[in-house]
Amino acid sequence: MHEAERKNLFENTSVFKAIARLAVPTMIGQIILVIYNMADTFFVGQTGSDAMLAGVTVCMPAFMLLSAISNLFGVGGASAISRSLGRRETGRAYRCASFSFYGCLVTTLLYSLGVFLLIDPFVDLLGGSHSEVHSLAAEYLTVTVVLGGTATAMNALLAHLLRSEGRSFHAAIGVILGGLLNIALDPLFMFVILPRGREVFGAALATSLSNVIALLYYVAVLAKGRHKSVLRFIPEARALADGIPAEILSVGLPAFMMTTCENVSYAVMDALTAGHGLIYQAGLGVAKKINMLAHCAVRGIAQGALPLIAYNCAAGNDKRMKDAIRLTSVSAVAAATVCMVISLSATRPLVEAFIHTQAAAECGEAYLRILCLGCPFSALAYVMISFFQAVKEGKTSLILALARKGVLDIPMLFIFNLLLPPFGLAWATPIADSVCCIMAVLYFART
Numbered sequence: 001m002h003e004a005e006r007k008n009l010f011e012n013t014s015v016f017k018a019i020a021r022l023a024v025p026t027m028i029g030q031i032i033l034v035i036y037n038m039a040d041t042f043f044v045g046q047t048g049s050d051a052m053l054a055g056v057t058v059c060m061p062a063f064m065l066l067s068a069i070s071n072l073f074g075v076g077g078a079s080a081i082s083r084s085l086g087r088r089e090t091g092r093a094y095r096c097a098s099f100s101f102y103g104c105l106v107t108t109l110l111y112s113l114g115v116f117l118l119i120d121p122f123v124d125l126l127g128g129s130h131s132e133v134h135s136l137a138a139e140y141l142t143v144t145v146v147l148g149g150t151a152t153a154m155n156a157l158l159a160h161l162l163r164s165e166g167r168s169f170h171a172a173i174g175v176i177l178g179g180l181l182n183i184a185l186d187p188l189f190m191f192v193i194l195p196r197g198r199e200v201f202g203a204a205l206a207t208s209l210s211n212v213i214a215l216l217y218y219v220a221v222l223a224k225g226r227h228k229s230v231l232r233f234i235p236e237a238r239a240l241a242d243g244i245p246a247e248i249l250s251v252g253l254p255a256f257m258m259t260t261c262e263n264v265s266y267a268v269m270d271a272l273t274a275g276h277g278l279i280y281q282a283g284l285g286v287a288k289k290i291n292m293l294a295h296c297a298v299r300g301i302a303q304g305a306l307p308l309i310a311y312n313c314a315a316g317n318d319k320r321m322k323d324a325i326r327l328t329s330v331s332a333v334a335a336a337t338v339c340m341v342i343s344l345s346a347t348r349p350l351v352e353a354f355i356h357t358q359a360a361a362e363c364g365e366a367y368l369r370i371l372c373l374g375c376p377f378s379a380l381a382y383v384m385i386s387f388f389q390a391v392k393e394g395k396t397s398l399i400l401a402l403a404r405k406g407v408l409d410i411p412m413l414f415i416f417n418l419l420l421p422p423f424g425l426a427w428a429t430p431i432a433d434s435v436c437c438i439m440a441v442l443y444f445a446r447t
Helices: 003-012 015-045 052-056 060-086 090-117 121-124 131-147 148-164 168-191 199-224 244-274 280-313 318-345 347-352 358-389 394-407 409-418 424-446
Strands: none
Touching: 003 015, 003 060, 003 280, 003 347, 015 148, 015 168, 015 199, 015 280, 015 318, 015 358, 052 060, 052 090, 052 199, 052 280, 060 090, 060 131, 060 148, 060 244, 060 358, 090 121, 090 131, 090 148, 090 244, 121 148, 131 148, 131 199, 148 168, 148 199, 148 280, 168 199, 168 347, 199 347, 244 280, 244 394, 244 409, 244 424, 280 347, 280 358, 347 358, 347 409, 358 394, 358 424, 394 409, 394 424, 409 424
């Protein structure tokens, strides 16, 4: 994007149109992302095997940790790049992009290596200790995280960085491309190419291959627009100077911790549910994935608006920044409320799209009805957290991120699991989201 075009989008275009241009493609991309994450569950569910279904769903926290790594460098990098552009510091924006790129690449490679070396205890920790589930989960992790993890993380990183200079459309196309490919390749590998019994391996292979192709798309986009973009990944020592690492990591850390704690929370939830039986674990896994739709829609809106907020904060245009925050909040809460209403009114059909055993479907229905109640509260909290990331209030966003997932909900998981088994532990999610929402609004009002 040329500098004049970028300046017009961030400074002169109406707030409504600017957010629509930045956030709508991102939201659509995030919805496609969760749909393609659900595709594995959907097609594996067609096998009628609760063990295969549990094997895929228990891997979700480990797979989503790749998103946490990309958020660490992507959210922090996008915020730093947008603020640099708002201050007309183009050279600094170049260096911020470079540090984000190589930081994400190295960290992802280390994580994938760690999973490879410790895969058996790692699977058990995720809740895959059941003998039927363990081998399937280990196979899925090997393909999606050990072999395909780098492509997955770098895809998400490049989408963040493209949005930082206003290219939300291109960022969303990459996400959508990967999602649609995964949906198309899943049944091809699972039911046509590979023999019966290898469905989990086929799902994992489809996921990794689709991410590799999406990464090639991003590489092509960056290569074509290299002369007018600030995203130039030239390794240089100056990327480690001028406070760039500290700025990126301090802003990206809350996003990393929120995603990481969310996945730790899911892993704890899976481990506790496994104690009640395989049908409860399968039902919860499906309910969580359906409930992710609201969270991904909100995440898309907030991430799309973040560069606009950061740019105008750095440029000193407080009125435009506040208008952007107000519109983003209303849009996110509205989208989350719609998702909650759909989940409550069509719970059984949604669950039965993935589960074909009656007992597990009944469990999934009960879990989903509880989990979706927190959607509007988590939406507002997420927008507030994104605001603090955009304006370089890393400490506040970190406090809220840890409160939403980790500090509040994990202790409540154990408490409600003891008081109201087997479905009580699901109440930890909407209660923690509500408390975090109240905290976020109070912090925002003070700011």
